[in-house]
Amino acid sequence: xxxxxxxxxxxxxxxxxxxxxxxxxxxxxxxxxxxxxxxxxxxxxxxxxxxxxxxxxxxxxxxxxxxxxxxxxxxxxxxxxxxxxxxxxxxxxxxxxxxxxxxxxxxxxxxxxxxxxxxxxxxxxxxxxx
Amino acid sequence: xxxxxxxxxxxxxxxxxxxxxxxxxxxxxxxxxxxxxxxxxxxxxxxxxxxxxxxxxxxxxxxxxxxxxxxxxxxxxxxxxxxxxxxxxxxxxxxxxxxxxxxxxxxxxxxxxxxxxxxxx
Numbered sequence: 149x150x151x152x153x154x155x156x157x158x159x160x161x162x163x164x165x166x167x168x169x170x171x172x173x174x175x176x177x178x179x180x181x182x183x184x185x186x187x188x189x190x191x192x193x194x195x196x197x198x199x200x201x202x203x204x205x206x207x208x209x210x211x212x213x214x215x216x217x218x219x220x221x222x223x224x225x226x227x228x229x230x231x232x233x234x235x236x237x238x239x240x241x242x243x244x245x246x247x248x249x250x251x252x253x254x255x256x257x258x259x260x261x262x263x264x265x266x267x268x269x270x271x272x273x274x275x276x277x278x
Numbered sequence: 279x280x281x282x283x284x285x286x287x288x289x290x291x292x293x294x295x296x297x298x299x300x301x302x303x304x305x306x307x308x309x310x311x312x313x314x315x316x317x318x319x320x321x322x323x324x325x326x327x328x329x330x331x332x333x334x335x336x337x338x339x340x341x342x343x344x345x346x347x348x349x350x351x352x353x354x355x356x357x358x359x360x361x362x363x364x365x366x367x368x369x370x371x372x373x374x375x376x377x378x379x380x381x382x383x384x385x386x387x388x389x390x391x392x393x394x395x396x397x398x399x
Contacts, residue, residue: 185352186385192345192388199394202325213321217296220321226311234299235306269315269317276321 169252169266173235187225219277226273227266232260292354300352306344325395332395345388353381 166174194212198205211230212218238254247254314320318327331337357377365373 181352181355181359187350188352189384192384192391195391195395196387197355198328202329202397205325205328206323209323210321213323222315226315229307229311233304234306240300240304241296267316270331272316272319275319 169255173238173251173255173258176231177235177239180228180235183225183228184232189247216277219274223266223270223273226269227262230265231258234261280387292358296351297352299347299354302347303344303351306340307348310344313365328395329397332392333397338392338396340389342389342392349381349384349388352379 156240189268195205197208235255235258238251238258242251314323332341357374360373361370
């Protein structure tokens with residue numbers, strides 16, 4: 149039988165000091181989700197240069213990659229995607245009723261793994277940028 | 279302790295589709311990042327290389343399916359987030375159809391891009 153869980157109003161961000169791990173996970177998942185869908189529209193817009201011709205596509209992508217800011221934004225995008233993926237797996241398990249009692253630990257594990265993946269990827273993303 | 283922590287209506291169609299697309303995206307988004315940043319560096323990408331990848335039927339189909347599922351998961355996620363914020367009535371209807379239009383536009387343009395990347399069109 150389903151019960152409702154009164155988590156209070158997460159949308160009231162003034163309560164942030166009272167937030168539990170699960171509520172932070174909810175907020176981070178929404179935030180990273182907004183970033184990813186925003187990026188998807190931008191990504192398709194940039195790749196649309198392929199409909200002009202091959203040279204325009206190559207020049208546009210290589211021109212963007214020559215900007216150090218873009219390289220750092222890519223690291224940020226990886227961090228956002230990694231967290232959304234890892235916390236998404238956590239959510240799938242929670243929805244399946246698996247490991248609910250460890251959902252807070254799973255959130256901390258997702259944060260640590262995201263940080264490790266992001267830091268480890270920095271050299272790859274910055275290669276040739278300087 | 280509650281059995282359901284999801285903010286979606288349990289067992290609703292949108293709830294189910296959000297999870298099915300999530301399970302697919304978890305794998306394909308990770309693959310996409312690995313292939314285009316770690317196996318092939320983004321800075322080295324050229325149209326010729328893209329064309330080679332997109333000319334393979336399996337890769338092309340996966341990328342188009344990736345586009346469709348990501349667009350759905352994204353706009354459906356935005357819609358549900360806004361409903362959670364208390365969106366209701368006429369605003370809800372306007373936002374819903376705006377998101378349907380935006381998602382459709384994204385898929386159509388993405389499909390055009392994918393076709394152009396094969397170099398066949």
